Amino acid sequence: MAELKYEIVQHLATIAEGSKGWSKELNLVSWNERDPKFDLREWSPDHTKMGKGITLTYEEMQAVCDAFADFAENEELPEA
Template sequence: MAEFKYEIVEEIAVISESSRGWSKELNLISWNERDPKYDLREWSPEHEKMGKGITLSAEELKTLRDALNKLEL
């Protein structure tokens, strides 16, 4: 498997935390030294391990925000 680098540029929000100590977070992350993107995934307590997640550009995040604002929760 190819190695990759990541840098958490900004920790935006913790969405939830599990009993194992992992947390679902929204962060701004630079992957492989590229421009940062918004990222939603689970992280171990010290951010040394991660689960599967999704990465969104600013425009995609705005579209998601607008769609969520239309929901009646």
């Protein structure tokens, strides 16, 4: 199996922090020296380990943001 190379090009936001120090983050990440993509996943404190996540192109991220904006304008979240 080939080695996975990654570089966090830009940290955009920390979404949540877990009790064991891991944090859910939105970053721009270059995977295997390719163009960076938006990446949402959990990272260990030193960013040497990662959980499963999702990567999105700019266009895909824009579609997610548009869908959320439409939802937020027209819907109320149920109370927890």
